[in-house]
Structure formats: C-alpha cells, structure tokens
Amino acid sequence: MAEKAYRYRIYPNKKQQELIQKTFGCTRFVYNYYLNKRKEKYENDKITFSYNMCSKDLTKLKQKLKWLREVDSVGLQTSIKDLDLAYQKFFKEHTGYPKFKSKKNKYKSYKTKNTNSSINFKNKHIKLPKLGSVKIIDKQIPQGRILNATISQEPNGHYYCSLCCTDVEFEQLPKTNKNVGIDLGICDFAILSNGNKIENPQFYEQSEKKLLKLQRELSRKTIGSNRWNKARIKVANLQKHISNQRKDFLQKLSTTIINNYDVICIEDLDVKSMKETDSTVRNKRVGDVSWSEFRRMLTYKCEWYGKTLSVIDRYYPSSQICHCCGNIDGKKSEDIRFWICPECHSELDRDINAAINILNEGLRILNV
Numbered sequence: 001m002a003e004k005a006y007r008y009r010i011y012p013n014k015k016q017q018e019l020i021q022k023t024f025g026c027t028r029f030v031y032n033y034y035l036n037k038r039k040e041k042y043e044n045d046k047i048t049f050s051y052n053m054c055s056k057d058l059t060k061l062k063q064k065l066k067w068l069r070e071v072d073s074v075g076l077q078t079s080i081k082d083l084d085l086a087y088q089k090f091f092k093e094h095t096g097y098p099k100f101k102s103k104k105n106k107y108k109s110y111k112t113k114n115t116n117s118s119i120n121f122k123n124k125h126i127k128l129p130k131l132g133s134v135k136i137i138d139k140q141i142p143q144g145r146i147l148n149a150t151i152s153q154e155p156n157g158h159y160y161c162s163l164c165c166t167d168v169e170f171e172q173l174p175k176t177n178k179n180v181g182i183d184l185g186i187c188d189f190a191i192l193s194n195g196n197k198i199e200n201p202q203f204y205e206q207s208e209k210k211l212l213k214l215q216r217e218l219s220r221k222t223i224g225s226n227r228w229n230k231a232r233i234k235v236a237n238l239q240k241h242i243s244n245q246r247k248d249f250l251q252k253l254s255t256t257i258i259n260n261y262d263v264i265c266i267e268d269l270d271v272k273s274m275k276e277t278d279s280t281v282r283n284k285r286v287g288d289v290s291w292s293e294f295r296r297m298l299t300y301k302c303e304w305y306g307k308t309l310s311v312i313d314r315y316y317p318s319s320q321i322c323h324c325c326g327n328i329d330g331k332k333s334e335d336i337r338f339w340i341c342p343e344c345h346s347e348l349d350r351d352i353n354a355a356i357n358i359l360n361e362g363l364r365i366l367n368v
Contacts, residue, residue, distance in 0.1 A: 001166075001167050001168065001169060002166075002168055002170060002303060002304055003144075003147075003164060003165065003166045003168065004143070004144070004164075004165055004168045004304075005162050005163065005164050005165070006140060006142045006162070006163045006165065007160060007161070007162045007163075008126065008136045008138045008140075008160065008161050008162075008163070009136065009137070009138065009158060009159065009160055010126065010134045010135065010136050010151075010159045010160065010161045011134070011135045011136065011137070011159070012131065012134050012135075012159055016131050016132070016134060017159075019070075019071065019130060019131060020131070020151060020153070020159065022067075022070060022071050023071040023072060023075055023110050023130075023151075024108040024109070024110060024153070025103075026067070026068055026070075026071045026075075026076060027071075027075050027076060027078075027079040027110040028079075028101045028103065028108075029068075030058065030061075030068070030076050030079045030080060031079045031080075031082065031083055031101055032100045032101055033061070034049070034054045034057075034058075034080055034083055035083055035098055035100060036100075037049055037054075037057075038054075038083075038087070050084075051080060051081065051083075051084040054080045054083070054084070055077065055080060058076060058077070058080060062076075071130060072110075072112050072129045072130045074112045074113050074115065074118075074129060075110045075111065075112045075129075078110070078111045078112060078113065078148075079110065082111075083098060086098040106154075106155035106236070107152070107153070107154060107155060108152065108153045109150055109151065109152035109153070110150070110151055111148055111149070111150045111151075112128070112129050112148060112149055112151070113147070113148045114146045114147060114148060114149070119146050119148070119149050119163070120146065121141065121142050121146070121163070124136055124137070126149070126161055126163070128149060128151065128161070131151075134161070136161075142163050142165050143165060143168045143169070144165040144166055144167040144168035144169075145165060145166050145167050146163050146164070146165050147164045147165065147166050148163075148164050149161055149162065149163050149164070150162040150164075154236070154240065155232075155233075155236035155239075155240075156233055156236035156237045156240055157233060157236075158240075170304040170305060171305075172305060172306040173258065173259060173305045173306065173307065175262055176260060176261060176262055177262060178260060178261045178262060179261060179262060179263040179264075179265070179359060179363065180192050180193055180194065180257065180260075180261040180263070180264055180265065180359065181193035181265040181266075181355045181356060181357070181358035181359025181360070181362060182257075182264065182265065182266045182267075182355060182358065183267070183318065183351050183352075183354040183355040183358055184266070184267065184269060184289070184291050184294070185200075185351060186200060186282075186285050186286065186289060187200065188200055188351065189201070189253075189289060190253070190294075191351040191352055191354070191355045192355055193265075193352070193355040193356045193358070193359040195352055197351070198253065200289060201245070201249055202285075202288060203242050203245040203246050203249070203288065204242055204284065204287075204288040205284075205285075205288070207238060207241070207242050210238060211235070211238055211239070211242075214231065214234050214235045214238060215235055217231050217234075218231040218232055218234075218235055246288070246290055246293075247293075250290060250293055250294050250297055251297065253294070254294060254297040254298050254301055255301065257298065258298070258301045258302065258305055258307055261307070262307055262308065263307070263308045263310060263362070263363065263366065264298060264302065264307065264308070264309050264310070265309075265310045265311075265312065265358050265359045265361070265362025265363065266295060266298065266309065266310070266311055266312075266358065266362075267311070267312050267314065267316070267318065267358055268311050268312065268313060268314040269291050269292075269314060270314050271286065271291055271292055274286050295311075308366065310362035310363070310365055310366050311362075312358055312361045312362055312365065316357075316358075316361055318353075318354040318355075318357040318358050318361070319350055319353070319354045319357075321353075321357050322341040322343065322344065322346060322348060322353070323348075323353050323356040323357050323360065324341065324344050324346045324348075325341060325343050325344040325346070327341055327342070327343035327344070329341060329342060329343075336350065337349070337350050337351070338350065
C-alpha cells in the first residue's frame with residue numbers, strides 16, 4: 001500500500017480555461033500578498049504571522065475582494081499552506097528565502113484537495129471543484145483513494161491534472177536472486193556489473209541544432225506579438241519533446257532493472273558540483289543524462305515492488321580499486337579507460353570495474 005500520482009492531459013472548454021487562468025492568478029496573488037504581509041509584520045512589529053493567522057485573515061480579504069470568491073477556496077488555502085511550508089524549509093534546511101511569484105512565469109499551477117468527493121474520475125472525465133467535468137483521453141484509471149489534484153499549464157499551452165492517490169496496491173515482483181551494481185557515466189549512460197553497457201541516447205544533442213534555429217527565429221520577433229507567441233510555442237513544444245524522450249527512456253530502463261534484479265547498488269553522485277566546471281559541453285551533457293531523476297525512479301519503484309536499493313558514499317573510490325585483489329592504484333584521470341593492476345596484473349575496464357566495486361560495496365553495506 002503506497003501513494004501514487006496519475007498525470008493526465010486535460011482538455012478544458014473556453015469557460016473552464018478562463019476559470020483556470022483566474023485561479024492561477026488568484027492563488028499567485030494570495031501567495032504574494034501574505035508573503036509581503038509576513039515580511040512587514042516581522043520587520044515592523046517583530047511578529048510572526050503564522051499560517052493560522054493568514055488563514056483567518058483570508059476570510060476578511062475575500063470579503064473585501066469579491067473576485068477571490070469566484071475561484072476554488074481550497075486552492076487559495078493551499079497556496080497559504082505552500083507559503084508556510086516554504087518558510088519552514090527556509091528555517092530548517094537554510095534554503096533560499098521565499099520569493100514572490102512572477103506573472104511572467106510560463107509554467108502555472110495550483111493545487112486543490114478532495115473534500116466530500118469533490119474530485120472523482122468517471123467516463124474519461126475528471127470532476128474538479130468549480131470546474132466541473134473536464135475531458136481527458138488517457139485510458140489509465142486511478143487506483144486507491146484520491147487525496148488531491150494539481151492543475152497545471154505548461155509553456156506550450158497544454159493543461160494537465162495530476163491526481164495523488166493513496167492506499168494503492170502494488171503487485172510484488174517475483175524474486176530473481178540476482179544483484180547488480182550500476183556505474184553511471186556520460187559516454188555510456190549506465191554500465192552494469194555484469195558487463196552490459198547502456199548507450200547514452202543524448203536526446204538534447206540530437207535536437208540542439210533545431211532548437212537553436214527556433215530560438216534564433218524567436219529572438220527576431222517583437223516581444224509580445226502574435227508571431228513572437230507562435231515562435232515561443234514552437235520552442236516550448238520542442239523542449240517538451242526532448243523532455244518526453246528522456247523520461248520515456250528513464251522509465252523503461254528503470255523498470256527493466258527493477259524486473260531483473262533484487263538488489264540494486266548505485267553511487268551517490270554530486271551532480272551540482274559536477275556542473276560547476278568551465279566546460280560548457282560537459283555541463284550540457286551532465287544536465288542531459290538526468291542521473292538524479294533516474295535514481296529517484298529507482299527509489300520509488302523499489303519501494304513499490306519490494307526490491308532493495310543500496311546507495312554507496314559519493315567519495316568511495318570505485319574507479320581506483322581493483323575488484324580482483326582490492327589494491328588501490330592512486331587517482332586516475334578520466335582519459336584512462338583501461339588499466340592494468342600493478343598488484344595482480346588484471347586487465348580492467350574502468351567502468352565495468354567501478355560497477356563491480358559498487359556492487360560489492362553496496363552488498364557490504366546491506367550485510368548481504
């Protein structure tokens with residue numbers, strides 16, 4: 001039993017689109033209004049304007065501003081909750097201070113909760129608060145109990161609805177009695193400890209020339225004009241296409257690995273520091289491979305289907321240790337792809353050797 005999200009592309013009519021846009025604007029206004037109020041209260045009176053105080057004040061604000069009553073009230077309350085969570089994250093994790101939401105952001109969204117069956121799924125339609133039944137085409141049927149829905153619009157103009165469901169039952173996959181270590185790379189996306197290498201598809205590089213051409217055409221248009229908007233949508237559609245290709249590849253690969261192995265060992269890569277280099281080409285390639293997303297997919301799929309994921313320390317020298325004798329042969333540059341162990345004289349492929357060491361270290365951590 002676990003939680004799972006089901007994402008659908010929705011096709012609202014004109015009235016529903018207008019109401020969705022109003023809700024985007026109202027939730028953004030409420031978020032910015034109470035962010036500003038919390039800042040002023042603390043700076044002037046040294047008072048923390050808590051979530052409960054904001055919630056009570058919202059009732060008074062809706063009496064003053066009648067247009068706030070036109071949209072989903074739960075969406076407005078959720079916007080205040082999101083602001084409170086942003087403050088909690090700022091104080092606990094010392095992340096950036098909450099920022100005002102910009103109207104110019106092309107990605108828009110709001111979240112509403114399922115209260116008294118206000119959100120349900122029936123006959124290829126999703127019933128949403130205030131909007132009513134919204135058409136979808138997707139055949140997948142949500143399982144379990146619906147908790148909330150997130151309605152969003154992407155830069156290319158498409159609308160989506162994500163339903164978060166709980167108490168979803170997952171059929172446990174049969175045990176294969178096989179374990180695998182995975183070394184992630186740029187030339188090859190993944191190298192398995194059994195010697196298999198999975199090629200990096202490089203979706204961004206395949207479409208980079210076309211994307212640059214569309215971006216040049218966009219830069220020549222007058223900002224805000226109809227032709228500018230058409231060119232902007234072309235760029236957004238191509239970027240979405242690249243994103244969909246990448247997600248499809250990662251989903252299929254992670255599912256294949258989950259089906260074939262019981263214990264999956266992977267390294268904890270510091271992607272952020274790997275991007276902080278002077279090489280533009282390397283930075284683009286590191287961003288294109290999406291190692292963090294791949295690890296995220298493996299994590300939740302292991303939880304769903306009863307498999308085990310072991311993550312080794314990021315500073316473990318998997319590439320420098322000989323898996324045959326355990327000898328550490330100093331630090332090697334990335335140009336060296338094959339090397340001979342000076343102790344046992346074994347001929348080693350750098351990536352396969354690293355994957356085997358990751359497997360051994362991951363099993364050691366699990367005491368398998």
